Amino acid sequence: MTRAGWIRIAIVLGAIAALEVVTQAGLVSRHTIIPPTAMAAALWGLIGSGEIMPDITKTLSNVAAAFVLSAGGGFVLGLLIHAAPRLRRALDPLLATYYAVPFFVFYPLLIVIFGMSDLPIIVIGFLFGVVAMIIATLNGLDRVPRVALKVARLSRMDPVSIALLIKFPAATPYLFTGVKLAVAYSFIGVIASEFILSGAGLGFAISYAYNNFDTPRMYALMLFILVSVTAVNMVLHTIEQRMLRRRGLAR
Amino acid sequence: MAGPGTRAGAAHAVLRGVTRIFPPADRGQAPVHALGPVDLDLARGEFFGVVGPSGCGKSTLLEILAGLSAPTEGSVTFEDTEVRGSPPDGVGVVFQEDASFPWLSVWDNVAFGLRRAGIDSAETARRVDHALGFMGLTGFARAYPAQLSGGMRQRVCIARTLVLQPRLILLDEPFGALDQQTRLLMGDELLRLWRDTGATVLLITHALDEAAMLSDRIGVMSARPGRFIDMVATGWPRDRDSTIVSDAAFGEITARLWSSLRAESLKALGAVP
Amino acid sequence: MTQRAPAWQRYGDSLALLAGLVVLWWLLSRWAGEEALTGPAETLARARELLQSRRFHGHATESLTALGYALLLAALGGLGLGTWLGVRRLAGQVAEPILVALYALPKITLYPVILLIFGLGLPAKVAFGAIHGVIPVTIFTLNAVRTIRPVYLKVARSLRLTPWQAFRTVWLPAALPEIVSGQRVGFALTLLGVLIGEMFASQRGVGFVLINAIGLNDVPTIMAAAFLLAVFAATVSAILLKIDRALHRRTARA
Ligand SMILES: Nc1ncnc2c1ncn2[C@@H]1O[C@H](COP(=O)(O)OP(=O)(O)O)[C@@H](O)[C@H]1O
Ligand SMILES: [Mg+2]
Numbered sequence: 001m002t003r004a005g006w007i008r009i010a011i012v013l014g015a016i017a018a019l020e021v022v023t024q025a026g027l028v029s030r031h032t033i034i035p036p037t038a039m040a041a042a043l044w045g046l047i048g049s050g051e052i053m054p055d056i057t058k059t060l061s062n063v064a065a066a067f068v069l070s071a072g073g074g075f076v077l078g079l080l081i082h083a084a085p086r087l088r089r090a091l092d093p094l095l096a097t098y099y100a101v102p103f104f105v106f107y108p109l110l111i112v113i114f115g116m117s118d119l120p121i122i123v124i125g126f127l128f129g130v131v132a133m134i135i136a137t138l139n140g141l142d143r144v145p146r147v148a149l150k151v152a153r154l155s156r157m158d159p160v161s162i163a164l165l166i167k168f169p170a171a172t173p174y175l176f177t178g179v180k181l182a183v184a185y186s187f188i189g190v191i192a193s194e195f196i197l198s199g200a201g202l203g204f205a206i207s208y209a210y211n212n213f214d215t216p217r218m219y220a221l222m223l224f225i226l227v228s229v230t231a232v233n234m235v236l237h238t239i240e241q242r243m244l245r246r247r248g249l250a251r
Numbered sequence: 252m253a254g255p256g257t258r259a260g261a262a263h264a265v266l267r268g269v270t271r272i273f274p275p276a277d278r279g280q281a282p283v284h285a286l287g288p289v290d291l292d293l294a295r296g297e298f299f300g301v302v303g304p305s306g307c308g309k310s311t312l313l314e315i316l317a318g319l320s321a322p323t324e325g326s327v328t329f330e331d332t333e334v335r336g337s338p339p340d341g342v343g344v345v346f347q348e349d350a351s352f353p354w355l356s357v358w359d360n361v362a363f364g365l366r367r368a369g370i371d372s373a374e375t376a377r378r379v380d381h382a383l384g385f386m387g388l389t390g391f392a393r394a395y396p397a398q399l400s401g402g403m404r405q406r407v408c409i410a411r412t413l414v415l416q417p418r419l420i421l422l423d424e425p426f427g428a429l430d431q432q433t434r435l436l437m438g439d440e441l442l443r444l445w446r447d448t449g450a451t452v453l454l455i456t457h458a459l460d461e462a463a464m465l466s467d468r469i470g471v472m473s474a475r476p477g478r479f480i481d482m483v484a485t486g487w488p489r490d491r492d493s494t495i496v497s498d499a500a501f502g503e504i505t506a507r508l509w510s511s512l513r514a515e516s517l518k519a520l521g522a523v524p
Numbered sequence: 525m526t527q528r529a530p531a532w533q534r535y536g537d538s539l540a541l542l543a544g545l546v547v548l549w550w551l552l553s554r555w556a557g558e559e560a561l562t563g564p565a566e567t568l569a570r571a572r573e574l575l576q577s578r579r580f581h582g583h584a585t586e587s588l589t590a591l592g593y594a595l596l597l598a599a600l601g602g603l604g605l606g607t608w609l610g611v612r613r614l615a616g617q618v619a620e621p622i623l624v625a626l627y628a629l630p631k632i633t634l635y636p637v638i639l640l641i642f643g644l645g646l647p648a649k650v651a652f653g654a655i656h657g658v659i660p661v662t663i664f665t666l667n668a669v670r671t672i673r674p675v676y677l678k679v680a681r682s683l684r685l686t687p688w689q690a691f692r693t694v695w696l697p698a699a700l701p702e703i704v705s706g707q708r709v710g711f712a713l714t715l716l717g718v719l720i721g722e723m724f725a726s727q728r729g730v731g732f733v734l735i736n737a738i739g740l741n742d743v744p745t746i747m748a749a750a751f752l753l754a755v756f757a758a759t760v761s762a763i764l765l766k767i768d769r770a771l772h773r774r775t776a777r778a
Contacts, residue, residue: 004617011618032640090537097761099712101754102719107738109561147350150319154338155367169354184628191630196723197738203633210636222633230625237621247353248397 034219042220052205052221059190059202060228062118066125066186071179073126074133079163081134082141098131103189107197121193121201128189129182136178140171173249176240183236187229263295263451264316264419268325270476271311284476286311288325291470291479293419293451298442300462301455302508303472304519309455310347312477313421316453317344329419343417345425347455351396351407358383358392361410368415382410385440401428406437413444420445422454426461434458435493438465442492459512463504464496471511474518481511562747570748580733587729590646590718594653598714599707602658606665606706610699616666623666627659632720639725649721649729656717657710664706668699701771708764715757 016036022028023035034042046052081088103124110120144167152166168175194203202221209218270287286308293299303309314320316327321336329339351360361382365375383389386406396404405425412420422441426434438461445452456462462469463485471481485504487495495501546564553563562570574580609616635652642648676698680690722731730749737745 002617004614007614008618008622012622033637086533086537087541090541093538093762093765094541096708096765097712097758099709099716101757102716102750106750109556109743113556113560145348145350147346147348148352150314150344150346151350151363153319154317154342154344155364156338157367161367166352169352172354180624180628187628188630188632192632192720195630195632195635196720196735203630206633206636218636225633226629229628229630233621233625233628237624246395246397248395 031213031215034216036223038216039219039223042216043223046217046220052202052224055200055202055205056224058118058200059194062122062190062201063125063186065118065122066129066190067183069122069126070129070186071133071182074130074178074182075137075175077130078134078137078141079167082138088138095131095135103127107193121190121198124193125186125189129185132181132185133175133178136174136181137171140174140178141167143174144170173244173247176236176243180233180236180240183232184229187225191225262292263297263330264291264293265328266291266316266325267328269312269315269322269327270324271308271315271320272323286315286475286477287322289478293453295451296449298445298452298454298465298467300466300469301453301472302457302459302462302469302512303477304474304512304516305457306519307472307475307515308477309472310423313344313423313453313455317342317421319344341418343412343415343420345405345409345412345420345422347423347425347427349396349401349404349408351404351411353396355395356392357388357394357396357399357407360396360407361414363411364415378414379410382414385413385444386410402426402430402433405429416448417450419451419453422452424455424457427457434461435464435496439492441465446489459505459508460496460501463501463508464493469504469508471508472515474515480515481507483507483511559743562744566744567747567751570744571751574745574748574752583729583733586646586726587718587722587731590649590653590722590729591715593646593650594657594714594718595711597650597654598657598661598710601654602661602706602710603665603703605658606662606703607669609662609666610669613670616670620663620666623659623663627663631656631717635720635724638721642725644725644727646726648725649718649731652721652725653714653718656720657714660713661706661710664709665699665703668702668706669695671702672698701768704764704768704771708761708768711760711764712757715753719753 019033020035020037023030023033023038081091107120107124110123114120114123148166148170149162152162157165191201191203194201195207196203198204202225206218206221206225209215209221266289268288268290270289271285273283273285275282289312301309301312311320315322316329316334318327318329318334318336318338327334329342332339352363355363358379361379362375365378370378380389380392383392386409388403388406388410391399391403396407399407405428409422409425426437429437441452441454442465444450454462454465466485467487469483469485470479471483472478473480483504486500549561550564553561558566609619631652634655638648638651638655642651672695676694677690680694685693718729719731719734722729723735726732730753734746734749737743737749
C-alpha cells in the first residue's frame, strides 16, 4: 500500500475513534448520535435476526437493475448519438443541464405508467445514471485517436468490429468514469426514492426508524449503506487503477 | 541491378495531377491548398525518399497514396487499379504519431492486422515471433506499450505493418522520435528488410542525411502547396548500409538536397527568401 | 475537424428537439390521462397562476435565500478545500478516494442527522444543500489545480513571481475552465439538496410546495412546480455552460 493509503486509513480510524470517545463521554446526546461500536452492534443484531434481509435484497437488486440499465443503455445511446453529429449538437445543452432537474417529482407519474412495483424506483435510478454514462461515452469516443481509426481502415474492418475492437477499448478510461458515476447515481436514485416515496427498502427503513425514534436502528442501516457503497467503490477503484497502470495513465 | 536514376521495374504506383484542398474549418476562412498538383511514378522495388519543409503536405500525400483520403483532383493507381479513398490490399503504413494500441500487449499489437485478415493462429504466431525478433522486441512480447520507450513503440508499429507482408510500404517520419545513433541502426534494418522482401518503399523524413543514405531516389517538395521541385537519384548499390555516410557522394547528395530546400524552408517559416 | 454549423442551425436544432419533447409530453398526458400527468398547456396555466400568487412568491423567495447561502458555502468551501488539496499533493492523494466515496453516498440518508443537529428551518436546508454541492466542487477544483502543467509553474518560478502574482496570473487562469465546470455541477446538486431539505426539514419553500402537492396528489401543482424549477435550473446552468465552453475553447490545445 502507498503512503497516502496508510495515512487515509489512519485518518478514517482516527475519526471513528474520536466519535467513539466523544459519544461515550456523553459530550453529545445519545438521541443525536450513538457511538460507532453501538452502530456496529445494532447492525450485527439486525443482520443476525434476519429481519432487514428483505429490505437489503430489495434495495440491492433495484440498484443492480438500475445500474445495468443505465450503464448499458448509456453506452449504446452514446454510440448512436456520437454517430449523428447534428443530433448531438442539438442535444448538448439539454444533456448539460439535465442534472439540474429534480426527477423524483415524477415518481407519481411513473407509478401511473408502471404500476405500484419496483419498476418506478428502478426507472428513477436509471434516469439518474444514464446521462452520466452517455456523457462519458461521448467524451471517450471524442478521444479515440484518429490514427487508431486509420489503422482500422487499413485493416478494412466493418463498423461493428471498429466499435468493439478499437473504439470501445480506446474509450475505456472514460467509460470507467461513467460506470463509476452510474453506480453512484443508481444508489442515490434508488435509496432516495425509497426514502421519500416508497414503503419498502433500506431508504424507507431509515426514514421509518427515524420517525419512530429508533436511533440505533437508523444508524445501523446508515452504516450498512455506507459500508456497501464504499465496498463497491473500492472494487471499482482497484479495477480502474489496474487498467490505468497498464496504459501508463495511473497517477 | 539498376543503374543510377533508372527504374528497377514496371511502375508500381502512379500519381497524376494529385491535389488536395481542405475545406475551410470555419466560415469566413479560406480553404487550405495543402498539396499538388503532384505527378509521381514509383517503380516496383524502388526505395523512394521524400523531404520537404514542415507543413508542405507530405503526410497528406502519404494518406492519399494509402487510400485513407481521396484527392480533390487527380488520380492514384496502385498495381494498375485506381485507388480512391479506400485502402487497397498490399499497402502498409507506419504513421508519424504513435499508433500502438495501449490496450493490447506488444504481441497482440503486432498480431492485430493478421487476425483481422483471418490468418490462422499458427501462421500468425510464426510471423509475429519472427517480426518481434527482427525488431529486437522478443523480450517485450508480453509488455504493454506504456512500458516501452517512444522508439520501441514505433518499432512495434513497424512490426505490425511488416507482418502483413505489404508490397508497398509507406513510412511517415518513422524515426522522428529516435536519437541519431539508433536512427542509423534502424535505417540499416529498414534497408535489410527492403532487400529481403523486395517491397516498394516510400519514406518521408525531415532528416536530409537519412534520405540521402537510404533512398534510390529522393523527391524534394516545395513549401505548401507541396509539389516536387527536384528529383535526386543517389545511384547507391542495392546492397548498401549506413557506412555509405563516409562516401564522398553522400556529402554531395546531402548538399544538393539542402540547396534545393533552403529557400522553401525559409518560405515555410514565413520569411522572405 | 468538422465544420462548425451556422448559429441558426445549432439553435434551431435544439429548439426542434425541445418541441419534440413537448409533443411527447402532450402525447403521454393524453395516454395517461389528465389526472396522472398534466399536459403542457394546463401545466403552463397552473405555473402562471403560481407565479402570480403571493403565497408562492413567499415560498420561492425562501428557496432562493436558502439556495444563495448554500451555494456560497459550497462554492467557496469547495474552492478553498479543493485548491488546498490540489497544491498539497499528498493531502490530495489521501483525500480524493474519501471524497469520491462521499460523493457516491446517498446523502438523503443523512437528513435525520442534519435535522437532529440543526432542527427544522433555514439552517437545515442550507446545510443540506451545501453538503450536496461542496463535494463535486472540491473534486473538480482539486483535479483542476493538480493537473496544471508543471512547466507553467516552472515559468512562474523562473520569473520570480510572488506567490500572489503566481496565483493570479498562472494558477488561476490555468485551472479556471475546470473550476467553472465544477461550479456548474455543484450548482445543480446544491439546488437538489436544498429542495430535498425543504421537502422534509421545512414548512416553507418550493420543496415544501412539491411534497405537499405529492401528498394531496395535486398533479397540476406538482407538474407546474417541477416545470418552473426545470426552467430556472436550466437557465442558470446554460449561462454557466456558456462561460464554461468559452473558457475551455480559449485554453484548448491543438
Ligand atoms: N484535415 C485537415 N484539415 C485542414 N487542413 C489540414 C488537414 N490536414 C492537414 N492540413 C494542412 O495541410 C498542410 C499539410 O499538412 P501535412 O500533410 O500534415 O504536412 P507535413 O506532413 O508535410 O508536415 C498543413 O498546412 C496542414 O495544416
Ligand atoms: Mg507530417
